[in-house]
Amino acid sequence: MADARYQPKDEAAELTEFRATVRRFAEAEIRPRAAQAEATGQTPRELFAQVGKLGWLGINLDESLGGGGADKLTEMVFIEELCRVNAGIAGALMIQGGITAEIIAHHGSTEQQEAFLRPALRGEKIACWALTEAEAGSDAAAIRTTARREGDDYVLDGYKVFITNAPIADFAVVHAKTRPEAGRRGMNVFLVEMDRPGMECVRTLKKCGNRSSQVGELRLENVRVPASAMLGKEEGTGMNMMKSLMASGRITYGARTTGVGQAALEKTAAYVNERRLFGERLANMQLTQTKLARMAMHLDVMRSYTHRVAGLYDRNLDVRAESSMVKVFCSEQLQTILFDAVQLHGGYGYIEEYGIEQLWRDGRLYTITEGANEALTLNMARVLGLVDRA
Ligand SMILES: Cc1cc2nc3c(=O)[nH]c(=O)nc-3n(C[C@H](O)[C@H](O)[C@H](O)COP(=O)(O)OP(=O)(O)OC[C@H]3O[C@@H](n4cnc5c(N)ncnc54)[C@H](O)[C@@H]3O)c2cc1C
Structure with a gap:
C-alpha cells in the first residue's frame, strides 16, 4: 500500500x-x-x-x-x-x-x-489577539480603537473584526491608540478580561475554511481597565512590541502550510492508488506520479526552509526578511499542492465527505493573514535593501 x-x-x-x-x-x-x-x-x-x-x-x-x-x-x-x-x-x-x-x-x-x-x-484561560478592524487590516497603524486615560484607569472604545477565539475567550490582547494623533507611534497593548462591563463578542463569523476555530467581532464600549492592564509603562510603545513578534508568527506559516500540504499528499496518494479509470489505477498514469512527486518535492523544500529559518531565529539573528520569505513562499507553494490534490480527486475532490476540499479551504487562508503576501514582499524588498530609501 x-x-x-x-x-x-x-x-x-x-x-x-x-x-x-x-x-x-x-x-x-x-x-x-x-x-x-x-x-x-x-x-x-x-x-x-x-x-x-x-x-x-x-x-x-x-x-x-x-x-x-x-x-x-x-x-x-x-x-x-x-x-x-x-x-x-x-x-x-x-x-x-x-x-x-x-x-x-x-x-x-x-x-x-x-x-x-x-x-x-495551562489552558485554563483562553486568549484572543484583537488587532484587526474594519478599516485596519494590512494597515494596522490605522486602527481607531482608543484608550483614553482617566485618573488611574484607561477607558477603551472601538470595534475589532476577524478575532480568532473571541467567542470563547476569557481575555483579549487589545491594540488601541492612547495618542490617536501620533499615528503608529500612539499605539499600546492592553490585557482586557472579557467579562469587563462594555466588552462583548457580538458576532461569530461563518468562514469558508478553518471552521473548527471560532472567529468573532468584539465591541468595546467604555471598557474601563486599570492602568496596570497596559503592557509596558510608556504610551506609544505598542507598535514596536507587535513588530518584534511578527517574525515569530510568520515563521509558523511554514509549519502550518507544510502540515496541511502533508495531509493533502497522504490523502491524494491513498486515493489515486484506489481509483480506477480506463481499466487501470489512476496512480499508474505517469502524469499522476509526476504530480505526486512534485507535491512531495515542494513539501520537502517547504519543511527544510521552515526549519532553516526557525534555526536562524533560534540563534537570535535578524529574520525580518526570512520570516516573510518563508511565509510567502510556503503559503504560495501550498496553493499549487492543494490545487493538484483536489484535481486528482476529480468530482470527489469537490465533495465534503472526501475531506480534500476542507484542506483546500483551510489552506487558502495562509496567503492572507498575519501580513498579506503582497505587503510582505514589499517589506522584504525594503529589508533586503533592494530599494533605495528616498
Ligand atoms: C480566519 C481569519 C482569522 C483571523 N484572525 C485574526 C486574529 O485573531 N486577530 C486579528 O487581529 N486579526 C485576525 N485576522 C485578520 C487578518 O490578519 C487580516 O484579514 C489581514 O491582516 C488582512 O487584512 P484585511 O482583511 O483588512 O485585508 P486588506 O488590508 O484590506 O487587504 C486586502 C488585500 O489587499 C492586498 N494588499 C495588502 N497590502 C498590500 C500592499 N502593501 N500592496 C499591494 N497589495 C496589498 C492583498 O491582496 C490583501 O489581501 C483574521 C482573518 C481571518 C480571515
Missing part, C-alpha cells in the same frame, strides 16, 4: 521522537473531535487544557514563565503535526500559545504574567 507519510532523514533523533509523540496525540485527541468541530464551528475547549498540561502551549517560551522551554524548531514540528490533522483547531491553539502568550512573556510585568500568561499556558 502506498505510504506518503514522510520522515525527514536529517531530523535530530529527539525531534523525530517528539514528532511521533505529537502525531500520536493529534491522532488520538484531535482527529476524533475534528469532524464535529468542523460541522458545528465550535473549538473543543477541553483541548486547551490537555495541550497545556503537556507543556505545549507556549512551547518555545521559557519554563520559568510556564512555557515548554523548547526552541523554535521544535515548535515547527509541533505545529506541522497539529495542522496535518486539523488546521482550525491548530490555529485556535496557536493564537493561545503563540502571539498572545509571546507578547505577555516578552513585555508583560510579573503581575500580568501571573494573572494572564500562566493560566493561558
Whole structure:
C-alpha cells in the first residue's frame, strides 16, 4: 500500500521522537473531535487544557514563565503535526500559545504574567489577539480603537473584526491608540478580561475554511481597565512590541502550510492508488506520479526552509526578511499542492465527505493573514535593501 507519510532523514533523533509523540496525540485527541468541530464551528475547549498540561502551549517560551522551554524548531514540528490533522483547531491553539502568550512573556510585568500568561499556558484561560478592524487590516497603524486615560484607569472604545477565539475567550490582547494623533507611534497593548462591563463578542463569523476555530467581532464600549492592564509603562510603545513578534508568527506559516500540504499528499496518494479509470489505477498514469512527486518535492523544500529559518531565529539573528520569505513562499507553494490534490480527486475532490476540499479551504487562508503576501514582499524588498530609501 502506498505510504506518503514522510520522515525527514536529517531530523535530530529527539525531534523525530517528539514528532511521533505529537502525531500520536493529534491522532488520538484531535482527529476524533475534528469532524464535529468542523460541522458545528465550535473549538473543543477541553483541548486547551490537555495541550497545556503537556507543556505545549507556549512551547518555545521559557519554563520559568510556564512555557515548554523548547526552541523554535521544535515548535515547527509541533505545529506541522497539529495542522496535518486539523488546521482550525491548530490555529485556535496557536493564537493561545503563540502571539498572545509571546507578547505577555516578552513585555508583560510579573503581575500580568501571573494573572494572564500562566493560566493561558495551562489552558485554563483562553486568549484572543484583537488587532484587526474594519478599516485596519494590512494597515494596522490605522486602527481607531482608543484608550483614553482617566485618573488611574484607561477607558477603551472601538470595534475589532476577524478575532480568532473571541467567542470563547476569557481575555483579549487589545491594540488601541492612547495618542490617536501620533499615528503608529500612539499605539499600546492592553490585557482586557472579557467579562469587563462594555466588552462583548457580538458576532461569530461563518468562514469558508478553518471552521473548527471560532472567529468573532468584539465591541468595546467604555471598557474601563486599570492602568496596570497596559503592557509596558510608556504610551506609544505598542507598535514596536507587535513588530518584534511578527517574525515569530510568520515563521509558523511554514509549519502550518507544510502540515496541511502533508495531509493533502497522504490523502491524494491513498486515493489515486484506489481509483480506477480506463481499466487501470489512476496512480499508474505517469502524469499522476509526476504530480505526486512534485507535491512531495515542494513539501520537502517547504519543511527544510521552515526549519532553516526557525534555526536562524533560534540563534537570535535578524529574520525580518526570512520570516516573510518563508511565509510567502510556503503559503504560495501550498496553493499549487492543494490545487493538484483536489484535481486528482476529480468530482470527489469537490465533495465534503472526501475531506480534500476542507484542506483546500483551510489552506487558502495562509496567503492572507498575519501580513498579506503582497505587503510582505514589499517589506522584504525594503529589508533586503533592494530599494533605495528616498
Ligand atoms: C480566519 C481569519 C482569522 C483571523 N484572525 C485574526 C486574529 O485573531 N486577530 C486579528 O487581529 N486579526 C485576525 N485576522 C485578520 C487578518 O490578519 C487580516 O484579514 C489581514 O491582516 C488582512 O487584512 P484585511 O482583511 O483588512 O485585508 P486588506 O488590508 O484590506 O487587504 C486586502 C488585500 O489587499 C492586498 N494588499 C495588502 N497590502 C498590500 C500592499 N502593501 N500592496 C499591494 N497589495 C496589498 C492583498 O491582496 C490583501 O489581501 C483574521 C482573518 C481571518 C480571515
